[in-house]
Amino acid sequence: MLGLGSLVHFHYTQVVRSKPGWGFSIVLFTTFLITIMAGFGPSIFPEFTQSLGLSATLGMEEGSSLDWIFQNSIKPLSATMFSIIGFFIASAAFRAFRARSIEATLLLIAAVIIMLGQTPLGQMLWQAIPDTMVWIFNVPTTAAKRAILFGIALGSIAFSLRIIFGIERAYLGGTKD
Amino acid sequence: MTKEMKFNVTRWVIFVLVAIAIVIPVIFKEKIKLPDTSSSVVKNIYDHIESLPERSPIMLSIDFDPSSDEELRPMTLAVLRHAFRKNLRIIGTTIWSIQSVGVMGDVFTSVAKEFNKQEGVDYAIMPYNPGGSVIILNLCQDVFFTYPKDHKGMSTKDQPVFKNIKTLKDMKYAMCISAGNAVDTWIIFGKEKGKMPLGAGCTGVMATDYYPYLQSKQLLGLIGGLGAAAQYEVLIKHKGTATDSMKPQTVVHSLIIILIVIANIIYFTNKKKLL
Numbered sequence: 179m180l181g182l183g184s185l186v187h188f189h190y191t192q193v194v195r196s197k198p199g200w201g202f203s204i205v206l207f208t209t210f211l212i213t214i215m216a217g218f219g220p221s222i223f224p225e226f227t228q229s230l231g232l233s234a235t236l237g238m239e240e241g242s243s244l245d246w247i248f249q250n251s252i253k254p255l256s257a258t259m260f261s262i263i264g265f266f267i268a269s270a271a272f273r274a275f276r277a278r279s280i281e282a283t284l285l286l287i288a289a290v291i292i293m294l295g296q297t298p299l300g301q302m303l304w305q306a307i308p309d310t311m312v313w314i315f316n317v318p319t320t321a322a323k324r325a326i327l328f329g330i331a332l333g334s335i336a337f338s339l340r341i342i343f344g345i346e347r348a349y350l351g352g353t354k355d
Numbered sequence: 356m357t358k359e360m361k362f363n364v365t366r367w368v369i370f371v372l373v374a375i376a377i378v379i380p381v382i383f384k385e386k387i388k389l390p391d392t393s394s395s396v397v398k399n400i401y402d403h404i405e406s407l408p409e410r411s412p413i414m415l416s417i418d419f420d421p422s423s424d425e426e427l428r429p430m431t432l433a434v435l436r437h438a439f440r441k442n443l444r445i446i447g448t449t450i451w452s453i454q455s456v457g458v459m460g461d462v463f464t465s466v467a468k469e470f471n472k473q474e475g476v477d478y479a480i481m482p483y484n485p486g487g488s489v490i491i492l493n494l495c496q497d498v499f500f501t502y503p504k505d506h507k508g509m510s511t512k513d514q515p516v517f518k519n520i521k522t523l524k525d526m527k528y529a530m531c532i533s534a535g536n537a538v539d540t541w542i543i544f545g546k547e548k549g550k551m552p553l554g555a556g557c558t559g560v561m562a563t564d565y566y567p568y569l570q571s572k573q574l575l576g577l578i579g580g581l582g583a584a585a586q587y588e589v590l591i592k593h594k595g596t597a598t599d600s601m602k603p604q605t606v607v608h609s610l611i612i613i614l615i616v617i618a619n620i621i622y623f624t625n626k627k628k629l630l
Binding site for chain 1: 365366369370372373374377389390391392394420421422423424425426454457460461464559562563564566567570580582585601604605607608609610611612614615617618619622623
């Protein structure tokens with residue numbers, strides 16, 4: 179409820195003050211109302227809902243109005259947002275993946291092996307490619323991941339002890355000891 | 356041409372190339388033949404499900420929403436097909452979001468129709484309860500206290516699918532298919548308290564995060580990304596969307612590698628920034 183109140187308040191202010199992008203807030207309110215109507219509509223107007231070819235059941239059951247919104251709006255929109263990442267990755271790889279130093283070259287070689295190894299093409303070209311990919315996952319990547327996990331765990335313990343013994347007081351809002 | 360214009364033109368050329376690299380293999384997918392691949396981390400999950408006796412209860416936690424649906428649905432379908440073919444009882448749950456229940460309903464219903472399985476008898480779908488780790492801890496104590504009703508509001512206690520199940524420990528296998536950190540939560544709370552074998556499915560970019568857990572045997576196996584989902588489809592001898600998706604993915608990966616090589620050739624030739 180707090181989140182709902184905050185969302186409505188924020189977008190109401192955007193519209194009333196005509197801030198940049200206020201049109202999107204109108205879209206939000208419109209879709210918000212449509213979804214509420216789809217949720218409560220079947221119990222208030224069961225005949226109208228059925229006349230639209232939808233089931234007059236509440237909730238996310240197959241054929242219900244909410245299910246229709248989920249299948250025809252939320253699913254394709256979310257998938258589209260996620261799919262766009264692929265285009266940006268290709269563009270970013272072209273601009274950023276340069277063998278500027280030894281470290282960058284190692285990263286580049288590892289990335290190429292993994293990209294090939296993740297697809298059947300790697301096996302088609304040379305069996306050693308998927309094997310090397312598995313080695314990269316099992317040895318250097320796992321070692322680095324473990325080091326990060328240990329670092330986080332030890333850091334959390336040290337920080338907790340500092341709080342318990344009163345050495346660390348910044349979390350209370352103070353700036354001086 | 357200004358530097359900004361050059362940047363935008365290069366970017367749009369790459370976008371068009373990626374679009375072509377996706378569309379053409381989708382159109383001519385029948386003509387492209389790729390070899391079948393397999394890995395031990397994927398096969399471990401297959402072997403465990405294969406070893407379970409009929410009507411064994413398993414729990415499948417669907418912890419992704421429509422944004423990751425395209426990448427994670429194929430592996431979910433493959434695991435469900437395998438479990439239904441083995442005539443296992445499947446309890447579907449989520450600790451991720453309310454949208455995951457929608458995805459779960461869609462996936463379970465479509466595979467159940469293929470195998471003529473009945474909700475409440477062969478499978479059940481739980482509603483979304485907020486709490487994440489608390490939900491898993493509650494499942495370790497009492498399944499019916501955590502989920503007194505399924506996603507349709509029907510009492511869980513009366514359903515044959517829950518026969519002889521009291522806690523998570525009664526599950527013969529649990530699997531979390533996630534686009535976020537739900538696998539970590541299942542390892543920490545589910546595996547350690549429930550003691551049942553745990554498998555995981557995740558997006559390709561997340562797969563490396565879970566290799567330490569495979570080595571420590573906290574995870575039985577891992578299906579990481581579309582490539583691994585395609586391997587699972589090969590194992591169950593039911594090639595579906597993951598196998599088909601390998602074709603555009605292979606072409607796009609090749610394109611990205613070619614772009615990287617071109618960019619490096621230009622970089623070393625000019626010895627200055629391209630853009």
